Amino acid sequence: MxxxxxxxxxxxxxxxxxxxNKKGIxxxxxxxxxxxxxxxxKAQTLVKAAGISLLLITSLLNIFNIKSEYSLVFSSVGFVGILIAIIITFFGKHETVK
Ligand SMILES: [Zn+2]
Structure with a gap:
């Protein structure tokens, strides 16, 4: 990449x-x-982290069958979350650190 x-x-x-150099996220x-x-x-990093968290949370809900009636919704939300994270990874704007 x-x-x-x-x-x-x-x-x-x-x-x-x-x-x-890792400083948190x-x-x-x-x-x-x-x-x-x-x-x-920074803003894109936050959105990316939120997207990954969405996938993690919705996957966990589905794995443990919590609110299984919403499993399709969770899968869709998780998919959108990881899609946003991937887009930012590839097309995100980089800034020089001062
Ligand atoms: Zn350079």
């Missing part, structure tokens, strides 16, 4: 990123060509 560095605009392969990465740190837009 390629990520565009917001600082030097070069396309960086995720595999080439050696330095990663915010993941900062260091560009291997210009050494600048960048991370996914």
């Amino acid at each position: 390629k990520v565009a560095c917001p600082n030097c605009k070069s396309k960086v392969d995720s595999k080439d990123i050696k330095n990663i 915010f993941i900062e990465k260091q560009c291997p060509s210009c050494q600048a740190w960048f991370c996914l837009n």
Whole structure:
């Protein structure tokens, strides 16, 4: 997966990123060509985390058969959640960390 560095605009392969700094759900990465740190837009990171949580919660509800009459609704909501997370992963905007 390629990520565009917001600082030097070069396309960086995720595999080439050696330095990663995790701050809770915010993941900062260091560009291997210009050494600048960048991370996914904060708002998009939150939406992505919410999407993944939605999938987790709805999957758990379905696994334990809680409110099984809504299982189809849960599956749909979970699917939309993970879809949003995937879209943000691939098309999310990266910002330089100051
Ligand atoms: Zn760079």
